[in-house]
Amino acid sequence: MAAELTSTKLNAESHLILDQPLLRLPHELARRNFKAVQRVVEREKEYVLPALKEAANASLSNTHTPDQTLAALDAMISRMQGLKRKMESLQEEERRIQTQSRKRIQHLEALHNIPSLADVKYDQWSRVRLDRLLVDHMLRSGFSESAKQLAEEQDIEGLVDLGVFTQCQRIVESLRRGDTKEALQWCGENKAALKKSNHNLEFELRLQQYIELVRTQDRSKKLEAILHARKYLTPNHESQNSEVMRAAGLLVFSQDTRAEPYKLLFSQDRWKILSELFIKTHHELLSLPSQPLLHIALSAGLSALKTPLCHSAYTSSSSNSQSTSTSVCPICSTELNDLARKMPYAHHSKSYVEGDAIVLPNGRVYGKARLLEISKNLGAVEAGKVKDPTTGEVFDESEMKKVYIL
Amino acid sequence: MELVQKEHDRLLKRLKASHGIKNVDATIDLLQSARDTIASDPNQAAITLAKLQNPVKSSFDSINDNLKETHSGLNKYTKSLDKLFKDRPLPTTEHDALSQQENLINRAIAMHLLREGQFSVAATFLAEIADQKAMDNPDSTPLSPKPATSLLDIDEVPSSEIRKQFASMYYILHEMKEKKNLLPAIEWSRENREALEARGSNLEFELSRLQFVWLFHGESHAQDVRNWQAAVSYAQREFQAFMPRYLPEVQQLMGAMAFCPNLQGSPYSTIFNNPSAWDDVAQFFTREFCSLLGLSADSPLYVAATAGAIALPTLLKLQTIMKAKRTEWTSENELPVEIPLPPSYLFHSIFVCPVSKEQATDENPPMMMPCGHVIAEESLHRLSKSNRFKCPYCPNESHPKDARKIFL
Numbered sequence: 001m002a003a004e005l006t007s008t009k010l011n012a013e014s015h016l017i018l019d020q021p022l023l024r025l026p027h028e029l030a031r032r033n034f035k036a037v038q039r040v041v042e043r044e045k046e047y048v049l050p051a052l053k054e055a056a057n058a059s060l061s062n063t064h065t066p067d068q069t070l071a072a073l074d075a076m077i078s079r080m081q082g083l084k085r086k087m088e089s090l091q092e093e094e095r096r097i098q099t100q101s102r103k104r105i106q107h108l109e110a111l112h113n114i115p116s117l118a119d120v121k122y123d124q125w126s127r128v129r130l131d132r133l134l135v136d137h138m139l140r141s142g143f144s145e146s147a148k149q150l151a152e153e154q155d156i157e158g159l160v161d162l163g164v165f166t167q168c169q170r171i172v173e174s175l176r177r178g179d180t181k182e183a184l185q186w187c188g189e190n191k192a193a194l195k196k197s198n199h200n201l202e203f204e205l206r207l208q209q210y211i212e213l214v215r216t217q218d219r220s221k222k223l224e225a226i227l228h229a230r231k232y233l234t235p236n237h238e239s240q241n242s243e244v245m246r247a248a249g250l251l252v253f254s255q256d257t258r259a260e261p262y263k264l265l266f267s268q269d270r271w272k273i274l275s276e277l278f279i280k281t282h283h284e285l286l287s288l289p290s291q292p293l294l295h296i297a298l299s300a301g302l303s304a305l306k307t308p309l310c311h312s313a314y315t316s317s318s319s320n321s322q323s324t325s326t327s328v329c330p331i332c333s334t335e336l337n338d339l340a341r342k343m344p345y346a347h348h349s350k351s352y353v354e355g356d357a358i359v360l361p362n363g364r365v366y367g368k369a370r371l372l373e374i375s376k377n378l379g380a381v382e383a384g385k386v387k388d389p390t391t392g393e394v395f396d397e398s399e400m401k402k403v404y405i406l
Numbered sequence: 407m408e409l410v411q412k413e414h415d416r417l418l419k420r421l422k423a424s425h426g427i428k429n430v431d432a433t434i435d436l437l438q439s440a441r442d443t444i445a446s447d448p449n450q451a452a453i454t455l456a457k458l459q460n461p462v463k464s465s466f467d468s469i470n471d472n473l474k475e476t477h478s479g480l481n482k483y484t485k486s487l488d489k490l491f492k493d494r495p496l497p498t499t500e501h502d503a504l505s506q507q508e509n510l511i512n513r514a515i516a517m518h519l520l521r522e523g524q525f526s527v528a529a530t531f532l533a534e535i536a537d538q539k540a541m542d543n544p545d546s547t548p549l550s551p552k553p554a555t556s557l558l559d560i561d562e563v564p565s566s567e568i569r570k571q572f573a574s575m576y577y578i579l580h581e582m583k584e585k586k587n588l589l590p591a592i593e594w595s596r597e598n599r600e601a602l603e604a605r606g607s608n609l610e611f612e613l614s615r616l617q618f619v620w621l622f623h624g625e626s627h628a629q630d631v632r633n634w635q636a637a638v639s640y641a642q643r644e645f646q647a648f649m650p651r652y653l654p655e656v657q658q659l660m661g662a663m664a665f666c667p668n669l670q671g672s673p674y675s676t677i678f679n680n681p682s683a684w685d686d687v688a689q690f691f692t693r694e695f696c697s698l699l700g701l702s703a704d705s706p707l708y709v710a711a712t713a714g715a716i717a718l719p720t721l722l723k724l725q726t727i728m729k730a731k732r733t734e735w736t737s738e739n740e741l742p743v744e745i746p747l748p749p750s751y752l753f754h755s756i757f758v759c760p761v762s763k764e765q766a767t768d769e770n771p772p773m774m775m776p777c778g779h780v781i782a783e784e785s786l787h788r789l790s791k792s793n794r795f796k797c798p799y800c801p802n803e804s805h806p807k808d809a810r811k812i813f814l
Binding site: 006007008009011012013014015016017018020023024027030031034037038041045048049052053055056059060064066069070073074076077080081083084087088091094095098101102105108109112117118126127129130133134137138141142143145146149150153291294295296297298299300301302303304305307308309310312313314315316317318328329330331332333334335336338339344345346347348349350351352353354359363364365374375387389390392401402403404405406 | 407411427440444451455473476490504507508510514524526530535538606696700701703718722739740744749754756758760767772778811812814
């Protein structure tokens with residue numbers, strides 16, 4: 001696979017891989033919002049039309065007093081006013097989402113007007129992208145405050161989804177504390193979507209509530225647990241048969257049991273598992289990728305940049321912190337060095353060395369012009385001598401030997 | 407992308423034109439007027455209500471029609487998004503190698519924030535990491551995905567020392583850029599003179615020269631004798647130290663003084679009227695400062711993330727091809743495909759053995775034969791079988807033990 005070694009070509013369309021959630025998430029929110037509108041309209045329609053018909057029939061057959069008719073009409077009017085209020089707030093929300101989408105589309109569109117990867121504008125664009133990736137990573141790791149602050153300072157709040165992740169994080173924290181209320185409420189709000197894609201989050205949450213009731217070993221609580229199981233667990237016996245059985249078995253064990261799987265069910269670790277399940281479900285529902293985008297970008301980037309020299313036992317002549325006029329390679333830099341250790345290095349099919357390469361008696365290879373320039377800048381080196389910028393050894397200029405690297 | 411934009415435009419337009427609420431209003435009006443009629447004349451109740459049935463129903467219908475339109479708009483937009491990202495699903499790596507190294511990533515982020523000068527965000531970030539660690543630590547649960555101990559290392563590098571270093575770097579840069587005050591930078595370069603000289607860096611001289619130019623121009627670029635005096639006395643005081651090494655440059659500066667009122671027309675005008683001089687020096691300073699800390703001048707996190715974004719399309723294509731052909735990655739250490747990056751992303755020299763086409767590694771280093779041609783050590787052994795052999799690229803013959811290891 002011979003490809004060119006370097007390229008500054010920018011194919012904006014295929015460059016946008018990392019930016020899918022940027023448009024997908026608000027769209028997913030818009031769809032949900034739309035469904036909410038649909039739902040409220042449907043609900044009011046189903047109330048008002050029959051009510052109107054009934055009122056008409058009643059007044060035809062004179063079973064209603066005028067006051068009753070008026071009261072029925074008043075009820076309808078207030079229902080409709082409620083509908084109006086709800087629709088207004090949902091429309092407001094929709095407007096907010098779509099303006100945000102608009103901005104995001106413009107941001108992505110800007111990339112299409114950048115001619116090449118070497119352009120200063122690309123640099124700026126890419127910096128904004130990095131900030132977006134950082135905010136995404138921080139939000140996913142639960143560092144909401146940092147994320148908020150970074151987004152504010154860099155003025156990219158419209159390009160990151162603070163709200164969605166903060167809500168997610170709040171629920172995760174409530175689960176870690178051992179509280180199922182908020183998570184269940186979330187399940188309620190997303191019932192239709194959850195059902196459609198066969199998620200068992202709600203079942204697991206209900207099961208946890210059941211476990212907590214059994215854990216008390218209190219007789220009345222246990223009775224409550226059985227009722228709870230009847231209401232919430234057994235309806236799922238087809239899909240979750242073994243779990244339902246296990247839950248039933250749990251009744252005869254106490255929380256210090258060593259018998260599996262009951263020990264596991266009583267374990268406090270379940271809260272952690274639940275919170276992870278919640279995150280997974282939440283991200284899937286909003287078509288968010290399961291891993292932070294920063295990880296995806298970094299694992300590709302580290303490999304693309306890495307060379308065998310980056311973790312070599314010998315100091316590289318071409319890029320090291322001791323010599324001037326070269327910049328330190330980002331993989332060699334302390335920030336990323338350990339992180340890149342296990343990554344594969346980039347594939348190259350052609351050698352790449354400085355022009356007019358020479359080798360010094362110690363085996364170090366440099367570009368001749370650069371070496372002479374460095375030696376000139378080093379005050380301590382006499383004329384006609386060159387100093388190896390990596391090892392500090394001084395050689396005679398005549399000791400430089402041409403090296404042929406094909 | 408254009409399609410996405412077009413569909414989204416339509417969505418917005420529809421949103422603005424949406425008369426769902428107007429229909430609700432109309433329904434309320436209908437109900438209200440019916441109520442008024444009935445209230446004023448209860449006998450009209452039956453007929454009013456009967457007449458009301460159809461209008462109310464039809465306004466609900468038109469609300470629903472409206473919703474249907476919005477729905478189809480949303481669907482079209484979905485399709486345009488699908489089309490835009492069709493062949494480009496996000497990579498799904500079953501094992502996310504990086505998630506095992508959360509602490510290293512967080513460390514890299516903290517360093518990035520510090521080097522970008524976002525000290526308050528960095529402080530918040532480190533505090534939040536510490537909080538999380540404190541929360542995770544007390545219960546050392548075996549099922550926890552990341553061992554709590556590995557999180558402890560984070561304090562090692564963005565320690566207060568590094569933070570202090572970057573804070574001083576930003577102070578110096580701030581003084582330089584905002585107040586045109588080079589003195590803190592000069593002071594720093596003087597403190598680190600030895601290390602800088604070992605690198606062959608002429609930062610101190612560059613700074614002093616700019617200081618001289620700045621003094622000469624004075625605050626307002628006014629040609630003033632006092633400025634001239636200030637500059638010359640600065641030169642007398644400071645340039646002594648640069649004498650043997652930067653003699654020609656100092657001579658240039660002094661020579662320029664002779665042209666004093668008319669520097670513009672002198673051969674030295676470029677030295678004195680270089681618009682990018684301040685930016686250049688600031689960049690130079692940043693690079694030297696970071697290098698002395700063993701860090702690269704540009705944020706590695708930025709470079710790596712950008713390189714990643716550039717590399718992703720190629721890697722994704724590869725993933726699809728490999729999946730289709732059911733082949734596996736043969737060498738785990740090396741990517742199977744070349745990824746072209748812009749030239750500024752090449753940091754090291756690269757040696758690919760012209761015989762074996764393999765990249766040189768510590769285990770298989772490049773070896774130079776006496777004729778000056780270089781091949782990898784393994785190729786050398788394979789070709790020579792420990793006897794004299796002919797160089798594959800020239801008529802020269804040599805013994806493998808005469809070949810020398812070189813360092814790129």
